[in-house]
Amino acid sequence: MHDRQTTLKSRVTLSGIGVHSGQPVTVHCNPADADTGIVFHFSDGSEIRALVSEIGATDLCTVLGDPSARHVGTVEHMMAALFGLGIDNLAIEIEGPEVPILDGSAAAFVDAFEQAGVDRLSARRRYIRVIEPVRIENGASWAEFRPYDGTRFEVEIDFNNPAIGRQSFKSDIDAAVFCRDIARARTFGFMRDVERLWAAGYALGSSLENSIVVGEDGDIINMEGLRFPDEFARHKTLDAMGDLALAGARFIGCFRSYRGGHKLNAAALRHLLSNRNAFEIVEATRRERGRSAELIAVNAPVYAPWVL
Numbered sequence: 001m002h003d004r005q006t007t008l009k010s011r012v013t014l015s016g017i018g019v020h021s022g023q024p025v026t027v028h029c030n031p032a033d034a035d036t037g038i039v040f041h042f043s044d045g046s047e048i049r050a051l052v053s054e055i056g057a058t059d060l061c062t063v064l065g066d067p068s069a070r071h072v073g074t075v076e077h078m079m080a081a082l083f084g085l086g087i088d089n090l091a092i093e094i095e096g097p098e099v100p101i102l103d104g105s106a107a108a109f110v111d112a113f114e115q116a117g118v119d120r121l122s123a124r125r126r127y128i129r130v131i132e133p134v135r136i137e138n139g140a141s142w143a144e145f146r147p148y149d150g151t152r153f154e155v156e157i158d159f160n161n162p163a164i165g166r167q168s169f170k171s172d173i174d175a176a177v178f179c180r181d182i183a184r185a186r187t188f189g190f191m192r193d194v195e196r197l198w199a200a201g202y203a204l205g206s207s208l209e210n211s212i213v214v215g216e217d218g219d220i221i222n223m224e225g226l227r228f229p230d231e232f233a234r235h236k237t238l239d240a241m242g243d244l245a246l247a248g249a250r251f252i253g254c255f256r257s258y259r260g261g262h263k264l265n266a267a268a269l270r271h272l273l274s275n276r277n278a279f280e281i282v283e284a285t286r287r288e289r290g291r292s293a294e295l296i297a298v299n300a301p302v303y304a305p306w307v308l
Helices: 075-087 108-118 173-184 191-199 231-247 262-274
Strands: 006-007 011-016 024-031 040-041 047-049 055-057 062-065 090-097 118-124 126-130 133-138 141-146 151-158 166-172 189-190 212-214 249-257 278-285 293-297
Touching: 006 024, 011 108, 024 108, 024 133, 047 062, 075 108, 075 173, 075 231, 108 118, 118 166, 126 262, 133 262, 151 231, 166 173, 166 231, 173 231, 189 191, 189 231, 212 262, 231 249, 249 262, 249 278
Parallel strands: 040 090, 126 249, 151 249, 189 212
Antiparallel strands: 006 118, 011 024, 024 090, 040 047, 055 062, 126 278, 133 141, 141 249, 151 166, 278 293
16 A cells, blocks of 8 residues: 555656557656646647546547547556556656557556656555445446455456356456556457458557457467466456546455446446445555555545546
């Protein structure tokens, strides 16, 4: 449990292809002051904050802003890296309509952020602590937050495809677990959907270099195969972490989902934050003469200065 907010020690630049637009894109991640949050800046001076209130679409990725106007798409992998490494404040200059897909996982973001280093700031970090269960359902799919002493994800998926089937990933999350068990899990798709997605203007930058592709018979098209036997469930966990990072503050509790996705993740987060009796705002403070941190409740109408 970290008691102070963080940012990067130095600027990080990452370039690549947008998985849906097919366009070259670049992000410059700059250190930011405490209480800034994660903010995307555009060349015309406009900005979009990385908050669930800014989500404009969740069809095949998470889009912040208006998809028909100023927006930034495919934010979930970079947001997962920030969540996993515990980075609270960044000013991100973006050149293009979406965050680069890189290899389809969060690994390149983690490597770049770790190379830059994480800087602890003087301001205390606030957390959202779940104190009552909240649940949302959509047909056979569901997602819920439950009280838990830590940050935990339990994500289960169920696909009618022999390569995937029903699999789950369950773990408490800290930086070491994220880097070892989640960050390298890649996004995936099905060969049968390729032409339909292209016709709809999606996946124009998708390739075997940045996606796991599953054939009709359940064969993995990628020559190198899978990085984990349950890579699909691990990537869905990565996506969930990136989507829930849009709370604007880290949460303390357990997030569980079955057959979820970006839309359900966002709906569950909105449901939690709309129920003021389901969570409380706590602040991490260092015990005197000790190395561990404890949490104290704070009487605040918002859990971070940038959340309105």
